[in-house]
Amino acid sequence: xxxxxxxxxxxxxxxxxxxxxxxxxxxxxxxxxxxxxxxxxxxxxxxxxxxxxxxxxxxxxxxxxxxxxxxxxxxxxxxxxxxxxxxxxxxxxxxxxxxxxxxxxxxxxxxxxxxxxxxxxxxxxxxxxxxxxxxxxxxxxxxxxxxxxxxxxxxxxxxxxxxxxxxxxxxxxxxxxxxxxxxxxxxxxxxxxxxxxxxxxxxxxxxxxxxxxxxxxxxxxxxxxxxxxxxxxxxxxxxxxxxxxxxxxxxxxxxxxxxxxxxxxxxxxxxxxxxxxxxxxxxxxxxxxxxxxxxxxxxxxxxxxxxxxxxxxxxxxxxxxxxxxxxxxxxxxxxxxxxxxxxxxxxxxxxxxxxxxxxxxxxxxxxxxxxxxxxxxxxxxxxxxxxxxxxxxxxxxxxxxxxxxxxxxxxxxxxxx
Numbered sequence: 328x329x330x331x332x333x334x335x336x337x338x339x340x341x342x343x344x345x346x347x348x349x350x351x352x353x354x355x356x357x358x359x360x361x362x363x364x365x366x367x368x369x370x371x372x373x374x375x376x377x378x379x380x381x382x383x384x385x386x387x388x389x390x391x392x393x394x395x396x397x398x399x400x401x402x403x404x405x406x407x408x409x410x411x412x413x414x415x416x417x418x419x420x421x422x423x424x425x426x427x428x429x430x431x432x433x434x435x436x437x438x439x440x441x442x443x444x445x446x447x448x449x450x451x452x453x454x455x456x457x458x459x460x461x462x463x464x465x466x467x468x469x470x471x472x473x474x475x476x477x478x479x480x481x482x483x484x485x486x487x488x489x490x491x492x493x494x495x496x497x498x499x500x501x502x503x504x505x506x507x508x509x510x511x512x513x514x515x516x517x518x519x520x521x522x523x524x525x526x527x528x529x530x531x532x533x534x535x536x537x538x539x540x541x542x543x544x545x546x547x548x549x550x551x552x553x554x555x556x557x558x559x560x561x562x563x564x565x566x567x568x569x570x571x572x573x574x575x576x577x578x579x580x581x582x583x584x585x586x587x588x589x590x591x592x593x594x595x596x597x598x599x600x601x602x603x604x605x606x607x608x609x610x611x612x613x614x615x616x617x618x619x620x621x622x623x624x625x626x627x628x629x630x631x632x633x634x635x636x637x638x639x640x641x642x643x644x645x646x647x648x649x650x651x652x653x654x655x656x657x658x659x660x661x662x663x664x665x666x667x668x669x670x671x672x673x674x675x676x677x678x679x680x681x682x683x684x685x686x687x688x689x690x691x692x693x694x695x696x697x698x699x700x701x702x703x704x705x706x707x708x709x710x711x712x713x714x715x716x717x718x719x720x721x722x723x724x725x726x727x728x729x730x731x732x733x734x735x736x737x738x739x740x741x742x743x744x
Contacts, residue, residue, distance in 0.1 A: 352427060355379025355639070363700060374637065377696035380425050380687055381639035384653055385418060385452075386410070386435025387442035388645050392467050395489075395500045397534055397573075399436050402566035403659045409442050410645040414679055418643055419451050421683025428455045432744060434462035434485075435645070436657070441467060446475045453480040460485060460744065462532070464500065465508035473515040477522050485530040485559075485744065486512055491545030499539055512553050529555040532744075536563045536573035561742035564735060565662040576740050580664070580709050631702040633737050641687060647679040649686050651696055653743070654736070655719075655729060663733050664711040669718045673729045695729075704732035708740070 337345045346356060356362060360376040375381070388409035391400075422428065431452040433439040439461055442448070452459045460483040461476070476484070488508065490496030496505040516529065531550040533543060547558060565571045599605055634640070635652050642653040650656045655673040662668065673695075676686045686692065705724045707716040711733070715722050722730040735741040 374700070375639060377636060377693060377700055378688065379639045380429050380641060382430045382432060383422065384432045384434060384640065384642040386437065386643065386645045386656070387433055387439045387445055387448060389435060389437035390441050391438045392441065393438070393464055393500050393503050397499070397536070397563045397566065397570060399566050399657070399659055402661065403657055405657050408645050412444065414647045415448055415451070417647065417678040418683060419455065421678060422455055422457070424684050428457040429639070430458040430460065432460045432462070434744070435653070437645070438464055438467055440472060446479050449476060449479040449481055458482045462487070462744070464503070465511050466503050468511035468514070473518040476515070477518045477527065481527040483528045483530055484515060485532055487532045487534070488546055488550070489534050490539050491542040491549055495539055495542050499536070509549070509553070516554050528557060529553055530557040530559065531555045532559045532561070534561055534563050535575055537575060538573060540575060559742055559744065562735070562740050564741055566659065568662060568665070571662050571665045579740060580738070630738055632739070633699045633702065633731065633734070634743060635736070636696050636699045643678060647677040648674045649676055649678060649683070650674050651692065663708065663716065666711060666717060668716065668733055671719060671728065699731055702731070702737065704730060707732035708735060708738050
């Protein structure tokens with residue numbers, strides 16, 4: 328059944344498209360905003376302008392109570408710390424000038440609940456009128472955290488759960504107690520029922536690797552028992568050579584270049600069963616043709632598409648540094664096609680020295696977001712054959728720092744909230 332449109336736009340006598348006011352407000356379509364348009368055969372796709380801030384990723388601390396195999400800490404030498412109260416106040420003050428208020432997501436490369444004032448931070452974020460989310464490994468709950476976070480108005484609690492048994496969970500989150508995570512999340516949900524709130528929602532994040540992928544169905548069943556209503560399954564990004572053996576997307580990377588390539592012949596492919604009969608021929612065809620119709624929406628939205636730029640995302644490190652990409656907030660190494668790749672951090676400025684709004688609207692910052700949205704970078708994720716792919720400094724298309732051709736998020740291989 329074809330879906331009916333939620334709303335209708337109108338065309339005035341001068342041929343201008345008039346959008347409903349609530350749509351313009353939600354997507355930041357203010358007077359003078361540049362709205363990218365993709366033209367299709369029977370329609371067009373409008374993207375929200377890169378000037379629209381919709382989500383702020385706030386890192387309260389990069390300290391953590393666990394050691395786990397896929398952590399970025401295994402590939403960096405960065406100072407550890409926690410966000411000062413004055414820095415967070417600068418964040419809140421800067422966000423007051425944005426309308427509608429963006430979502431605030433407490434996470435980063437540490438455990439947010441490690442910060443002694445995390446509950447107060449949630450309260451202040453909610454006072455802006457923002458939707459507030461928090462990511463946790465689920466092991467560092469005090470007895471009062473569930474009650475405090477529910478009272479604070481937290482909208483979504485995301486819990487990392489990478490195994491379905493004590494053994495498989497501890498194999499990924501080294502030394503962590505699986506039973507403690509389940510008890511903590513259950514206690515959180517109990518508090519939710521006591522206070523008779525509709526929120527917060529519970530979400531489960533699963534990082535898929537060869538060593539734990541068999542646990543995925545059981546993890547999802549556990550999540551449902553914990554009343555989780557959303558799940559995020561993502562691949563692992565190998566920050567160390569040892570983790571290269573755990574990736575599940577080597578063949579997918581070969582397809583990344585084929586599906587959207589304009590120089591390949593087009594194929595309009597109907598939907599059909601994925602079975603033992605169709606698997607091999609479909610695999611061969613999709614590696615050799617540009618698919619015009621089959622899962623077309625997914626192809627458009629998951630290849631050469633930066634989820635951070637397109638979602639109006641910005642990241643604020645514990646020390647106040649601001650970047651458009653959470654993966655560029657720290658210097659680090661990772662591996663692409665088992666070759667080491669160094670990513671130099673890209674920081675726009677610090678909220679301790681500049682107003683958040685000024686940083687977001689800085690010409691250099693807007694120019695970068697426009698460049699990434701156009702995504703005229705080489706297909707390093709499927710090629711990776713030259714030395715230029717070993718860093719984000721420059722690429723074979725003549726782009727200079729920061730280059731994004733080797734980004735697995737832009738190809739839908741790695742997912743993020």
